[in-house]
Amino acid sequence: MSDEADWQGRFPRNEIISLLDVNRRYNLAESTAQDLTLGEILDLAGGAAALGGLKMGYGTSAGLPRLRTAIAALTGVLPEEVVTTQGTALGLFMLAFELCRPGDEAVIAMPSFPPSRDSLVGAGVTLRECRLTFDQGFKLTVGALEPLLNERTKLVSIASPQNPSGVRATLDEIKAILDLMRVKSPAARLFVDETYRDATYGDETPPRSAAAVDDAVITGGSVSKAHGAPGLRVGWLTVRDPALRERLTVAKMNMVISGSPLDETLASVILETREKILGARRGLLAAGLSKVAAWVDAQAGRVQWVRPDGGAMCCLRLSPNVFDDGGIARFWSTLPAAELQIGDGAWFGESSAVLRLGFGYLPIDVLPAALDALSNAIETAVRPDPVGDALRPPSRVVV
Secondary structure (H helix, E strand, O other): OOOHHHOOOOOOOOHHHHHHOOOOOEEEOOOOOOOOOHHHHHHHHOOHHHHOOOOOOOOOOOOOHHHHHHHHHHHOOOHHHEEEEOHHHHHHHHHHHHHOOOOOEEEEEEOOOHHHHHHHHHOOOEEEEEEOOOOOOOOOOHHHHHHHOOOOEEEEEEEOOOOOOOOOOOHHHHHHHHHHHHHHOOOOEEEEEOOOOOOOOOOOOOOOOOOOOOOOEEEEEEOOOOOOOHHHOOEEEEEOOHHHHHHHHHHHHHHHOOOOHHHHHHHHHHHHOHHHHHHHHHHHHHHHHHHHHHHHHHOOOOEEEEOOOOOOEEEEEEOOOOOOHHHHHHHHHHOOOOOEEEEEHHHHOOOOOEEEEEOOOOOOOOHHHHHHHHHHHHHHHHOOOHHHHHHOOOOOOOO
């Protein structure tokens, strides 16, 4: 792998890419619910025979009408106000390259999902970061955004729930942001990434989408996280402005031509039967969150957390009162041998003392063993072996 100083890629290199290639026994790094199987989706569709006549031609430019109708029912907009994408990730690129031009600016709430930021960097946009902090519970406020907005701002990008923290913005908070934008950045659009919106806990109803709040709002979503089908690569944008929607549809055609009829048909099935899928998953997420809460309480101050509002993940922090830089480095060095994975805060623009812990991906009966392994890694980092440290050769970066 190239050294950071030698990196010549248009897009920043980010080690979150390792999640695509490494899946350890105790994977607490993933932020998805458990993966659906193809068989489960086909059963929901009425069996494989029900799809036997599906033709593998090109899809339509804005997306399969059946899928757009299902998304419209989910978000409160009209079907014609939906453009399907290959995951929310394609929508991020479409917005970065179509909304912004040289000299334009974008504002993004950080920490964030890396492609949310890096697509803007790759597009050459002047980026202003609104830094949310662990100590303030990653709450996004109008006051934090206000000094970053100006007449050159064309896009404001937030997520609700946020990745990696799971903290939500309420609709009233979103409306307050829009009021500020009308004054400071009247030409800007507000993008709200709602990928985790359906990932609620127990009997909690998902909050209403921001899609229909205002014509300046664009939302994104997918079947990847709450629904457990990231392999379908199906997402969407809701765009109420018809002129912008046409521009984004043309951008999509130039990037990927169209979506897959098979993927979009299967995604339609998932959304049409989503309560069958989500009901059980909400119970599992509630149980997982409860186990994590009890585990944090048992750490006796060595670990802090921000309790999430939604999503299959939360943010932890190795306590600064307990861990110095050496302790943080020892923690990360113990994970491979423990068959343990957890999200590095540095992936999202935080420090490596901050961790993204996913509690929805592993089977619920495996989660306690994974948390025990995490406890052991923390204990090792807090109480290093002084003899072993003295004998251990200096670490080397392998390039």
